[in-house]
Amino acid sequence: MGWLDRVTDQVDALTQARSLQEASCSAEAYTILDQVIRTTTDPYARADALVQRLSALINLGRTAEFTRAIEEASGTVRDLPEPYLHGHLDALAALAAQHQGALDRCVTHLVRAARALGAVGDADRDTAWAWHDLAMAYSYLGFHGYALGAIERARQLGVSVGIPEETFAAPGIRLRNALALDHNGDSDGCLRVLRDIAVDLERYLGAGRADSLRPSSLAAYGYAAARRAALGDPATRGDADPIRLLGYGGDSARARDMRQLGQACLAVAGGRPIEAVTRLDRARVSNETLGAAEPARLRSIALGRAGDHAAAHQADRLAFRLAAHRNDRLRDVYIDGVAARIDHEEMRREAARYEGEALTDPLTGLPNRRRLERYIAATVSRGERVVIGVCDLDGFKAVNTRHGHHSGDLVLQRVAGVINRVMRRGDFVARYGGDEFVVVLAGAGMTEAAEVGRRIGAAVRTEDWESLVPGTPVGVSVGFAEVSGSGPALRSALHAAFEEADRAMLRTKPPSRTP
Numbered sequence: 091m092g093w094l095d096r097v098t099d100q101v102d103a104l105t106q107a108r109s110l111q112e113a114s115c116s117a118e119a120y121t122i123l124d125q126v127i128r129t130t131t132d133p134y135a136r137a138d139a140l141v142q143r144l145s146a147l148i149n150l151g152r153t154a155e156f157t158r159a160i161e162e163a164s165g166t167v168r169d170l171p172e173p174y175l176h177g178h179l180d181a182l183a184a185l186a187a188q189h190q191g192a193l194d195r196c197v198t199h200l201v202r203a204a205r206a207l208g209a210v211g212d213a214d215r216d217t218a219w220a221w222h223d224l225a226m227a228y229s230y231l232g233f234h235g236y237a238l239g240a241i242e243r244a245r246q247l248g249v250s251v252g253i254p255e256e257t258f259a260a261p262g263i264r265l266r267n268a269l270a271l272d273h274n275g276d277s278d279g280c281l282r283v284l285r286d287i288a289v290d291l292e293r294y295l296g297a298g299r300a301d302s303l304r305p306s307s308l309a310a311y312g313y314a315a316a317r318r319a320a321l322g323d324p325a326t327r328g329d330a331d332p333i334r335l336l337g338y339g340g341d342s343a344r345a346r347d348m349r350q351l352g353q354a355c356l357a358v359a360g361g362r363p364i365e366a367v368t369r370l371d372r373a374r375v376s377n378e379t380l381g382a383a384e385p386a387r388l389r390s391i392a393l394g395r396a397g398d399h400a401a402a403h404q405a406d407r408l409a410f411r412l413a414a415h416r417n418d419r420l421r422d423v424y425i426d427g428v429a430a431r432i433d434h435e436e437m438r439r440e441a442a443r444y445e446g447e448a449l450t451d452p453l454t455g456l457p458n459r460r461r462l463e464r465y466i467a468a469t470v471s472r473g474e475r476v477v478i479g480v481c482d483l484d485g486f487k488a489v490n491t492r493h494g495h496h497s498g499d500l501v502l503q504r505v506a507g508v509i510n511r512v513m514r515r516g517d518f519v520a521r522y523g524g525d526e527f528v529v530v531l532a533g534a535g536m537t538e539a540a541e542v543g544r545r546i547g548a549a550v551r552t553e554d555w556e557s558l559v560p561g562t563p564v565g566v567s568v569g570f571a572e573v574s575g576s577g578p579a580l581r582s583a584l585h586a587a588f589e590e591a592d593r594a595m596l597r598t599k600p601p602s603r604t605p
Contacts (some may be wrong), residue, residue: 093174093216099132100139107142108219112257114305116149129381137166137175144182145223148189149375151343156186177206178220179576184227189378193231200227204240218247222258229260230378234267254302256294261287262344263309266380269317273383273413281321287314291330309339309348313380316352320357322362332356347375351384366392383412451521453499454506462520462528466573467580474532476573477539480591481509481524481546484565484600492560501555501564508553512545536570543568569594 095102103126110119123146125140140163147155160183167175180203187196203224210217225240245258268283291311294300303311312335319332336352339345350373357366370389390405449461457465469476483505489500502525507528510519518530530547531539550566571590574583 093172093173093214094138096172097132097138099130099135100126101135103198104135104138104142107139107146111142111145111149112304114149114338114342115346116146120146120150122190131358133166133170133174137163137172138171140166141175141179141182144179144186148182148185149342149344151189151346153189156190158187173206173209174214174217174220176222177203177210178216179203180206181220181224181227185223186228188227188231189376196227196231200224200233200236201233203227213247213250215248215251216254218244218251218258222260225260225263228447229263229266232266232270232381234263234270236268237263254299256299256302256307259290259294259303259312261290261307261308265310265314265317268314269381269384270388270413272321273381275407275410277321281318281323284314284318284321285323287311288318288330295330299350305338306342306345308335309337309342309345312336313348313352313355316355316359316405320355320388333483337552344379348381350375351380351388354388354392358388358395363395369395380426381413383409385561386412400428401587409605430600448494454503454521456506456527458511459518459520459522462518462522462530463584465518465520466584467532469530469532470573470580475534477531477534477536477570478542478587478591479529479531479546479568479570479575480522480588480595481527481566481568482595482599483550484567485563486525489559489564490560492562497559500558504553504558505550505564505566508549509546512542512549514542517542531570536572539570543570565600566598567595569596569598 094104097104099188103122107122107126109115109124120143123139123143127136127143130136130139142158144156144159144163147159160179164183167179175282183401184196184199184203187193187199192442203220207217207220207224210556221240221244225237225244228234228237228240241258241260241263245255247426248258249255264283264287267288268280271277271283272280275467284539294303300308311330312332315330315332315335332352333356336349339348350369352367354369354373357363357369367389377386386405386409390402393402393405394400395460433558449457449464451458466476466478483501486498486501489501502521506519506521506527509529513519513529514531516532518532518603520528520530522528529542531542536544544566547566550564553564555562555564569591571587573580573587
């Protein structure tokens with residue numbers, strides 16, 4: 091069942107708005123969506139229209155309206171248990187934040203979008219488009235590897251529900267990757283990628299499948315061809331004529347940017363470098379469309395062709411400095427860091443549901459021993475079966491010895507996040523003290539416990555400890571026991587269960603680390 095199957099009102103209007111946006115007619119789509127928002131009483135229809143309207147605003151480049159549109163959409167989507175909606179809204183919010191220059195907020199939305207879309211169970215057209223929008227957000231920010239992975243996911247989902255492969259060709263992703271290479275001094279690498287983009291377009295044209303290409307894709311193919319020509323490759327004519335292709339893109343603000351810069355590229359290729367410089371002086375383009383360094387790099391190429399090598403060198407240095415702010419490796423590290431921070435924030439919000447700081451471990455944000463005992467007592471009193479698991483870290487002493495207690499604290503925080511992430515819905519995780527954690531499985535038996543223990547061990551073992559505490563791998567040993575007792579006998583039963591789980595944990599420890 092697709093997303094729109096859950097919507098009970100004005101489905102035809104919402105479908106029409108989608109088609110218009112796919113055809114780069116966002117202004118017309120906006121009018122339809124605004125009408126739906128004002129008239130519908132179905133929360134799902136309203137949420138869909140608000141998310142689509144945000145997409146239209148981004149396509150139109152109406153930056154001043156982004157914040158209010160995100161707030162309105164978030165207020166409606168928040169209470170709907172649909173991962174597609176949350177994922178698509180976060181992907182669009184990331185694009186909006188990127189246009190507003192809010193890097194930290196943008197990356198946070200990217201992480202949340204990927205998680206929500208990864209949780210969608212039934213593939214449909216809308217989920218495929220949400221992955222497409224996430225890929226665009228990654229690409230505009232400069233996460234080229236993430237962008238290629240997300241667009242491949244969109245393409246696979248799209249093909250599975252009947253969307254032609256070329257609909258998600260997304261040449262703009264590889265175009266921005268190519269330009270990033272050129273901005274950082276690798277013009278040969280840039281040309282290789284631009285030529286690959288041209289080969290793809292020729293393949294679609296030769297197969298008669300160009301009609302399925304989106305107008306925004308055609309504009310990106312046009313800019314790729316014009317940029318090649320500016321670097322010395324001959325411009326093509328016919329169906330792949332860059333002048334004709336740059337005319338596509340409808341009312342997209344990004345397509346308008348590419349048209350302006352593309353005309354400067356073609357002036358350089360046509361032997362009119364001074365005209366190119368004049369066009370660049372007049373151009374008003376977003377730094378985000380093709381990178382802040384692109385106008386400066388084009389100016390350098392044009393001035394070099396005009397023979398003003400000193401000015402060309404100065405413009406090239408400016409382009410290189412601007413490009414330095416888009417270092418992919420730093421951004422990859424940053425995105426992982428934001429993911430870890432979100433894990434930590436989610437644990438703290440979960441712990442805040444309990445009775446305050448007295449029941450929470452301040453280092454990890456997990457419930458502490460006192461809260462753990464209360465939870466088990468409450469669960470057993472309801473007649474539920476309870477299994478407890480004792481998790482003790484392997485190699486933690488070496489972390490403190492070699493790297494200090496601050497690094498040890500970081501390891502404990504990360505382990506808390508890893509354990510919390512792999513537990514089943516409804517399971518309980520607490521820090522028992524030191525490097526020991528306890529998990530509580532309500533309604534489970536020892537068979538389920540063994541599988542949970544396997545997941546915890548695998549997750550901790552495969553975490554990237556080398557980047558955090560080099561040379562000191564961290565593992566975990568886990569032992570389980572069932573709590574047998576209730577009422578006045580619960581305290582002694584709980585004590586016995588902990589002792590049994592502790593013995594089981596010690597039996598799983600590597601021989602060299604057994605105390």
